[in-house]
Amino acid sequence: MPLDKPWLCHYPSEITSTYEYPKHNLALFLIQAARDYPERTALHFMGKKINYEQLLEAAYRCANMLKSLGVKRGDRVAIMLPNCPQTVIAYYGTLMIGAVAVLTNPLYKEREIEHQLNDAEAKIMVTLDLLFPRVHAVKQQTGLEHIIVTSIKEFLPFPKNLLYPFKAKRSGANLDVPYGKGVHSFHSLIQLASQEAVCVDVDAVNELALLQYTGGTTGAAKGVMLTHSNLIANTLQVSRWFYKAKRGESIYLGALPFFHVFGMTVLMNLSILTAGMNILIPKFDAKDILESIQRLKPTMFPGAPTMYIALINHPTITNYDLSSIEMCISGASSLPLEVQTKFEQLSGCKLIEGYGLSESSPVTHANLLWGKRKNGTIGIPFPDTDAKVVAPDTGEEMPVGEIGELVVKGPQVMKGYWKRPEETSKVLRDGWLYTGDMARMDEEGFFTIVDRKKDLVIAGGFNIYPREIEEVLFEHPHIQDASVVGIPDEYRGETVKAYIVLRAGKHVTEEELNVWCRARLASYKVPRHYEFRAELPKTIAGKVLKRALLEEETTALMK
Template identity: 60%
Template sequence: MNAKPWLPYYPTEVAPSFDYPKQNLAQFLISSSQQYPNRPAMYFMGKTIRYKKLLESAYRMANALKSKRLKKGDRVAIMLPNCPQVVIAYYGTLLAGGIVVMTNPLYVERELAYQLQDSGTKIMITLDQFYSKVQNVAEETMIEHTIVTAIPDYLPFIKKILYPFAAKKQGPLPQIEYSRSVHSFTALLASADDTPCCEKVNADHDLALLQYTGGTTGVPKGVMLTHTNLIANTIQSANWCYQVENGKERYLAVLPCFHVFGLTTLLSQGVYRAGMLILIPKFDPNSLLKIIDKKKPTLFPGAPTMYIALINHPKIKEYDLSSINACISGSSALPLEVQDRFEELTKGKLIEGYGLTETSPVTHVNPIWGRRKIGTIGIPVPDTEAKVVNPATGEEVLPGEAGELIVKGPQVMKGYWNRPEETFDTIRNGWLFTGDMATMDEEGYFSIIDRKKDMIIASGFNIYPREIEEVLYEHPAVKEAVVIGIKDAYRGETVKAYIVLKDGKAPDPKDIERFCRSQLAAYKVPKHYVFRESLPKTLVGKVLRRKLLEEEEETPAG
């Protein structure tokens, strides 16, 4: 078979291979700041920060971290929404030689404690609103210092004054007691010097990021992404958008930076291209439409749920969306009607791609201004090999036949943190076995048809059934439980729980939901509950999850 049948369908402007500099990932920020010092780097709720100031702040953060005895290879957890502080903390950590551990602010304490313990995090950078969670689990972890910031820290003067009055509607403002181990983000930066520093790294070996993702067997795993992994994927995805001009683009940064999709396609790519990041801390269709109308973003990577919410907004025609030139949709399947409607409204291009946390994340994308195929994830990005193999034998299947998608390229992770056996199972001879079932046509366009894994993707978040099932089993009324993902017009998928109750217990879905909310991040909590007398099982007692999925597919809608 032709090893790369997709190459003839590459746009002439996109090379099939690139050189990837062996350097610290933060060098992108240094280079852009030197070339475009006065170019706006970030816009946040009325405040603009230029590249020169961003680099100075990152240097200050790096030196502040070193003053707290951060050594090369130490882990720094960042639990922040999209705001200037997340960019400063990210690049400051990299400049100091630390490994970033991006942490989801939606985590409940149990989830947070596990990640901090597993990663061996020494320094936590977080928002005042999340500080109590960190404080409650700190004694279970190796955290030596916590750096706390607040949304007003980077607001324009007037908004900073008004913020406490607006925030009081959400409850009392957090009161932080600073100490030798708890520090103010702004005070720490103000006291640190801005002497340039950039730790030398072995880019192929040294980690830049420890990004947690779940798996088919229980607790989340730390995906080890090197400087080379993230540099390569930034250059691969940036060059795919070949009409982008350095120093001129405006990126609508609504994908969270704690998610690897947002980290690469927004933060890294935006800085690499010296673009302006329009930072949005929370997805809200009303405010997002106003921002698009006012700030005229040119690039808008996102998830299907975001585009669905916008095209269905009752007042969308009142806003000018024509500045948007290109959008890459990821995390779940993009419905054709959503693609068509969004392109009609913006006159820009909305195309579907594919990736995994383990691949930094992008491996496949449809050509933006070239030949795309609706319903496919497109073709592999430069320097990326992909094929579909028989799951049992590992042999490549013929075009059109279904099998497991495997990929190889410079963006493929180093492995799973402290999990050599799982790394060995996932990466074989340089090929990453994705666990996704796919087909490839004769022209090299790939389509995802099913998941070998049981993972559920809802609104772009990876959800792993076993974790939810273990929480359900802790409920005093639950005898047995199994969780599946079902189709959802808005979220892509949503969580459905099948429950067998203990003898004498009555169904009470609201009580079980309350219990789940106390133990799980909101996006993991089941939205549907079905109570049954029994669950389908094998002869050895294993629950047949696939049987429940088949029943769900056979159930008439509505």
């Protein structure tokens, strides 16, 4: 075992330090699953079941439909959908013809849609009738030639498919779509398309499968170029980590959005690789999730911290049987220790924290499900993944236990940023990805994220890491959610401000929080300002938009 990789000694015998990763089209995962388990349910959507044979046929039809519209190898196909069967069909259909998927957040407004479509140079988009007005509004400002429109009702079982339009219109939704002039019906085109098998051979190491746009929490979203090899490697790395999961038997709770890279890999690609059943959840609602778990018995639940926070705070959670869940992994943002502990107590399931970023497909680290773990850490690197902590200014490796920037290397690391060579050169150096996250590694090879490099607060010359303060706030019994940022201060340069969301029916004063924090933190780390809110601004994956909080502070100062 290499002395510079102390984490390898924690690998159980079922996990080896290195694997061979096939170099083929990612869509072969679906073809192989359908060959081995044709009758196995692949997707469960609001009562509708689609087996692997049916899913593969739909993906072939989608691939041939895209070809008939002139989509060629390397072209970008934007997919702006929630978690529904059409997302999976369009994603794998795109890959089958060697085109590049661009998964777009359905919550995006016109300005964000326009930026992404123009940046990706997408000529075709698959979207919902509910979302069509936003897409159509920017069509003339982009290179879009075709908009393919689908509806939730198309894959609902009877009688939900008949009732859906009435329910949607009662809620004020506009489902009217003016077909023609480049606007097409997904259902009609799929029905007319050939079901002939198609899956082009690709140069897996160099050809893109996905343009994954960063969340934009710290600036303008960038297109991360992920190849077929990147995504295949990371999906296989995750499957090796969950080695007790048996192919053809796992049931995934698909609450994480597929357009988020964590949901795309650990839910969509992993469930297809393992011929699992994916319970598609188009919109997260704690009560609906609890009912789905009790009724459908998922065995695997990848989630974001906000999902686990919502569940443990649901007033009737103890009325539900959650015992079917065997594997839970949290990602997308840091998991507060208090949330992890409470969810494990309520569910009986082990909840591990992992780590990743869009630029690494996304997972690089995780705690072991069946082996040594350290709560509060992101665990240890995946197979074939190297990691170290370096000084941000010099790049020199830091001693064990010292804080520096986390850098990683492995087969899952991106090819670069789309059309941004200068940005790429800043974060990719000699094969190492500079994550921008501040971390430390202990003597056993477990890594702990201290904070984002950009979130570091420097007050009076002291380095303050917001995550440490957030952990203390989460321990308070009356706090449901919290975020900490550095705001301008004339005397200290920056000072600490905490944004607090209280549990329902609870009350706490600034003075009480001040006493709480001073008992647990050095005085210079204690927030100088508190703001109580009903909710915090977040991405749909649950990551707090600290940039939005800072923009509010800047606007307030200018008034």
